[in-house]
Amino acid sequence: MSISRRSFLESAAFASLTAQTAALAAEADKKTGMPTRILGKTGARVSIVGMGCGSRLLSYKDEDKAIEALHRAMDLGVTYLDTAYGYGSGKSETWVANAIKGRRKGLWVTTKINERNPAKASKILEESMKRLQLDQVDLIHVHSLLGPEDLAEVEAKGGVLDILYKLREQKVTRFIGFTSHTDPKTLAAALERHDVDCTQMALNVALVGMVNGQGGMVMNKELTDSFERIALPVALKKKMGVTAMKTFAQDGLIGAAPIETLMRYSLTLPVAATVLGMPKLSHIDENIAAAKAFKPLSKSEMRDLSDKMSRQHKARLDRYFRDHVDA
Numbered sequence: 001m002s003i004s005r006r007s008f009l010e011s012a013a014f015a016s017l018t019a020q021t022a023a024l025a026a027e028a029d030k031k032t033g034m035p036t037r038i039l040g041k042t043g044a045r046v047s048i049v050g051m052g053c054g055s056r057l058l059s060y061k062d063e064d065k066a067i068e069a070l071h072r073a074m075d076l077g078v079t080y081l082d083t084a085y086g087y088g089s090g091k092s093e094t095w096v097a098n099a100i101k102g103r104r105k106g107l108w109v110t111t112k113i114n115e116r117n118p119a120k121a122s123k124i125l126e127e128s129m130k131r132l133q134l135d136q137v138d139l140i141h142v143h144s145l146l147g148p149e150d151l152a153e154v155e156a157k158g159g160v161l162d163i164l165y166k167l168r169e170q171k172v173t174r175f176i177g178f179t180s181h182t183d184p185k186t187l188a189a190a191l192e193r194h195d196v197d198c199t200q201m202a203l204n205v206a207l208v209g210m211v212n213g214q215g216g217m218v219m220n221k222e223l224t225d226s227f228e229r230i231a232l233p234v235a236l237k238k239k240m241g242v243t244a245m246k247t248f249a250q251d252g253l254i255g256a257a258p259i260e261t262l263m264r265y266s267l268t269l270p271v272a273a274t275v276l277g278m279p280k281l282s283h284i285d286e287n288i289a290a291a292k293a294f295k296p297l298s299k300s301e302m303r304d305l306s307d308k309m310s311r312q313h314k315a316r317l318d319r320y321f322r323d324h325v326d327a
Contacts, residue, residue, distance in 0.1 A: 024272060033292050034077025039108070039272040040241030042175050042197055044138070046108045048273050049263075049291040050080030050243060053096055054087040056277025063095050070099035072281055074107070076288045080243070082200075082275045083132075084112035084143055085124050093131040101133075109134065112143035112179060113160060116153050121160050129172065139198055140164055140173040142190075145180040151190050161194060181246055184230040191234045199235050200275065201227040203244035205257065205265040206309040228269065236270055244274040257309065260290045265305060268296040 024037040027045070036045045051057075051073045060066040070081070081100070083092045093111060100107055111128050115121040125140070142154055142161065154160045164176040177198035180187040184201070191199055235242050247266045248259070266274045278284045297305070 024270060028292075029077050032075075032077030034079075034288070035291060035294060036079070037272045038241075039243075040198065040235075041239040042139075042241045044108060044241075046273050047077055047079040047291075048267055048294065049078055049288060050082050050108075050273045050275035051078050052245070052275045052277040053081060053083040053092045054277060056279040057092055057095065058088050059279040063098065066095045067099045069278065069281060069284060070096065073278070073284050073288070074099075074103060076284065077292075078288065079106055080108045080110070080273050080275065082110045082112075082243075084114065084141075085128050086112065086114040086143060090127065090131050093128055097131055097133045104134075108138045110139040110141065111137055112141040113164075114143035116150070116160055118159055118163060122163055125163070125167065125172075136171055137173050139175045139177060140167065141177045141179045141198070141200060143179055144182070145178050145187055145190060147183050147186050148189075151186050155190070155194065165195075175241070177240070179245070180227070180231070184225060184227040187227065188231040188234045191231065191238065191240065196240065198241040198243070199231070200243045200245050201231055201235075202246040203228055203232070203266050203269055203271065203274075204247050205262060205305050206312070232269070242271045244269065244271045247274045247276060257305070259286060260293070261305070263287065263290050264294060264297050265302065267291070267294055268302060 026035050026037050026048070028035050029047070035048045037048055038044070039046050051070065053070075057066050057069065060069055081096055083096045085093060087093070096109070100109070109132065111132065113121050113125055113128075115124050129135070129137070142164065145151060145154070164173070167173050168176050175197035177196045177200070178187060178190050178194075179200040180190075181202035187199070187201060190196075232242065244266045247262055263274065276283075276287055278287060
């Protein structure tokens with residue numbers, strides 16, 4: 001990447017952050033006080049904190065306890081629910097379905113597909129709708145996009161992406177998208193090439209990479225390549241709905257900075273929401289309280305935090321997320 005191109009991406013990621021985030025039109029829900037934002041070109045308004053229904057929801061072990069957690073989050077204003085077949089081979093989808101009975105109105109329900117074989121993916125998606133007990137979901141993502149070979153398989157004729165296009169045409173899902181925490185360049189290519197509505201990517205204070213080093217610009221690619229610099233500008237250019245994940249780096253940043261600071265960083269970015277796994281009721285209370293008290297960081301605070309945290313943690317977290325499987 002040339003210096004001029006790199007400078008452009010830094011400008012997109014930092015200089016205009018405040019204006020881009022403001023364009024999402026934050027507005028607090030009158031009943032719960034939860035701030036909401038517009039999810040890009042979908043036009044939908046969602047809570048700035050989403051409930052991640054993966055391994056952290058499954059850690060409640062018992063369905064009744066998981067439903068209690070989901071109800072707690074929804075009562076406090078969470079409207080964005082993020083599930084997938086891959087979370088417990090459908091268990092998460094079943095728990096979500098039972099939790100939202102009689103409460104569907106105003107909720108945004110996302111599920112995801114990690115199977116790449118078209119026939120198997122079609123069957124899983126058909127079963128997902130039955131598990132969710134819905135005629136239509138709001139969003140289906142291609143789950144956890146990896147490298148170029150994975151993208152080639154997804155976008156092949158008759159592949160998973162074609163299946164999602166068909167489901168969108170049939171109004172089984174309102175919108176479609178991609179998620180990735182592995183390879184920002186592959187995600188950027190997918191977003192650039194294809195007609196999708198939304199994306200979810202790993203965005204946190206330690207994964208952005210350093211802007212300034214001892215002698216000026218840091219040229220170590222391991223410390224500069226990131227979703228924030230490479231994939232996020234593409235999504236914003238195409239007016240996609242963007243949600244952040246891995247805000248706490250799968251707990252890899254817990255203790256490195258206060259929870260409120262980690263959330264403030266991700267939510268100062270031009271995203272509609274950050275999707276959090278919350279394995280304890282106390283986590284739900286704490287994270288939602290932080291969301292309701294959210295105030296954006298300044299440009300200098302964003303830069304200084306990302307420089308410090310990337311220097312200390314990015315290489316380790318990049319290695320972790322290369323092999324991490326959402327489950």
